Amino acid sequence: MVIRMAKAVVVGAGIGGLAAALALRSKGWGVEVYERAARLEKIGAGLAIAPNALRSLDVLGLGDRVRELAAFGEASAGVCRHDGTWLVKTDQEAAKARWGDVAVVLPRAGLLDTLADGLEPGTLRLGTEVTSVDSDRGTVSTAAGETEADLIVAADGVRSPIRTGLFPDHPGPVYAGETAWRLLLNDVPMRVGGIEYWGRAGVIATMPLAGDALYMYAAALAPAGERSDDERKVLLDKFGDWAHPLPELLASVEPESVLRNDVYHIATRLPAFHKGKVAILGDAAHAMTPHLGQGACQAIEDAVVLAHEVTHGDGLAGYTRARLPRTMKIVKDSHSTMKLALMRNRLAIAARDTAIRAMTRIAPRAGLNRFDPVFSWKPPASD
Numbered sequence: 226m227v228i229r230m231a232k233a234v235v236v237g238a239g240i241g242g243l244a245a246a247l248a249l250r251s252k253g254w255g256v257e258v259y260e261r262a263a264r265l266e267k268i269g270a271g272l273a274i275a276p277n278a279l280r281s282l283d284v285l286g287l288g289d290r291v292r293e294l295a296a297f298g299e300a301s302a303g304v305c306r307h308d309g310t311w312l313v314k315t316d317q318e319a320a321k322a323r324w325g326d327v328a329v330v331l332p333r334a335g336l337l338d339t340l341a342d343g344l345e346p347g348t349l350r351l352g353t354e355v356t357s358v359d360s361d362r363g364t365v366s367t368a369a370g371e372t373e374a375d376l377i378v379a380a381d382g383v384r385s386p387i388r389t390g391l392f393p394d395h396p397g398p399v400y401a402g403e404t405a406w407r408l409l410l411n412d413v414p415m416r417v418g419g420i421e422y423w424g425r426a427g428v429i430a431t432m433p434l435a436g437d438a439l440y441m442y443a444a445a446l447a448p449a450g451e452r453s454d455d456e457r458k459v460l461l462d463k464f465g466d467w468a469h470p471l472p473e474l475l476a477s478v479e480p481e482s483v484l485r486n487d488v489y490h491i492a493t494r495l496p497a498f499h500k501g502k503v504a505i506l507g508d509a510a511h512a513m514t515p516h517l518g519q520g521a522c523q524a525i526e527d528a529v530v531l532a533h534e535v536t537h538g539d540g541l542a543g544y545t546r547a548r549l550p551r552t553m554k555i556v557k558d559s560h561s562t563m564k565l566a567l568m569r570n571r572l573a574i575a576a577r578d579t580a581i582r583a584m585t586r587i588a589p590r591a592g593l594n595r596f597d598p599v600f601s602w603k604p605p606a607s608d
């Protein structure tokens with residue numbers, strides 16, 4: 226007798242899709258990943274991977290590889306005012322003591338390569354666009370024809386046509402009101418901490434990478450679609466008089482290397498993260514603003530929980546139960562953090578900064594409390 230291996234088709238080879246493919250394969254599923262782009266999308270500069278996602282990557286056998294790709298400086302980290310005054314200060318030791326691990330920052334391309342290298346040859350089908358999905362029959366259509374699967378994973382990103390097809394009454398992603406810039410600097414001649422600076426209607430951060438490289442991101446309130454021919458100049462106009470070394474670092478950036486994206490999030494929860502044979506995962510299910518650094522981390526969590534539920538747990542209903550409340554709480558908290566960080570009113574900013582400083586004087590680690598439920602998460606026990 227031939228026992229057929231359960232088959233999954235994953236739509237989308239972003240961080241979520243690749244992690245799902247690895248997690249399902251590790252549970253004995255046959256997996257194919259269909260990605261419409263001709264090569265893996267490695268744009269996005271850097272990425273923070275928090276302890277909760279590192280634990281999930283450990284389940285996939287990739288945690289240590291990812292830790293190796295990251296910088297572990299002793300430089301201080303935390304949140305400052307735009308003038309460089311500390312609001313919340315922390316360090317690697319405090320993070321490790323609290324969450325058992327640190328948040329690492331690495332080039333996005335390094336994470337994508339690490340995930341893709343873990344796939345078995347032939348799994349990843351680049352240049353393969355999925356044109357439709359039948360959730361009841363479990364079929365996926367591409368230009369090459371129709372494929373049947375026991376499980377279809379919609380990891381097709383924030384604009385997910387599969388999500389729209391399954392839940393046509395859901396409003397889909399909405400503009401969060403902010404735009405974000407990302408950039409990578411190589412050969413940075415000075416020592417820089419992992420610091421997020423909060424000022425009037427703007428945030429900018431320096432995140433050291435391995436070697437002398439540096440990842441910077443910034444965000445500001447702006448109308449959707451606003452663009453400039455010179456985004457470096459936009460950054461210098463907004464942040465050029467903030468604390469040292471921000472002006473010097475921004476001045477050294479190649480203008481064409483600045484990546485800008487308007488931020489959309491899924492503000493209204495979906496009825497479920499599954500329908501028929503389809504599971505929705507990553508940004509397709511719960512795109513969020515980047516202020517807790519959790520979008521990709523939650524996609525990686527989704528992947529290990531999905532593989533666990535469809536193999537040993539309660540199937541796709543168990544997946545929705547485990548993932549929907551947690552991720553939507555993080556979507557909401559990320560948006561609240563965005564509103565706190567990007568205040569416009571000077572009096573409100575002064576009150577916010579005074580309150581944060583008073584709180585950290587009384588309880589120096591209190592600023593870290595809000596990360597506890599996010600970072601302390603553990604993957605389902607392996608069998």
Ligand SMILES: Cc1cc2nc3c(=O)[nH]c(=O)nc-3n(C[C@H](O)[C@H](O)[C@H](O)COP(=O)(O)OP(=O)(O)OC[C@H]3O[C@@H](n4cnc5c(N)ncnc54)[C@H](O)[C@@H]3O)c2cc1C
Pocket residue numbers: 236237238239240241242259260261262266269271272273274353354355356380381382383386405406407442486488506507508509513515518519520521522523524
């Ligand atoms: C400024 C900024 C900073 C961020 N920083 C962090 C951070 O520090 N830490 C963190 O955890 N997260 C961060 N995020 C969030 C993170 O980038 C996303 O949550 C994550 O990349 C989502 O991955 P995904 O696989 O779900 O979706 P995507 O990366 O969007 O992948 C979807 C894939 O599906 C493919 N696709 C779409 N339609 C089809 C189709 N029909 N057929 C085949 N393929 C298809 C696309 O080509 C794409 O490759 C940040 C986001 C922003 C905007």
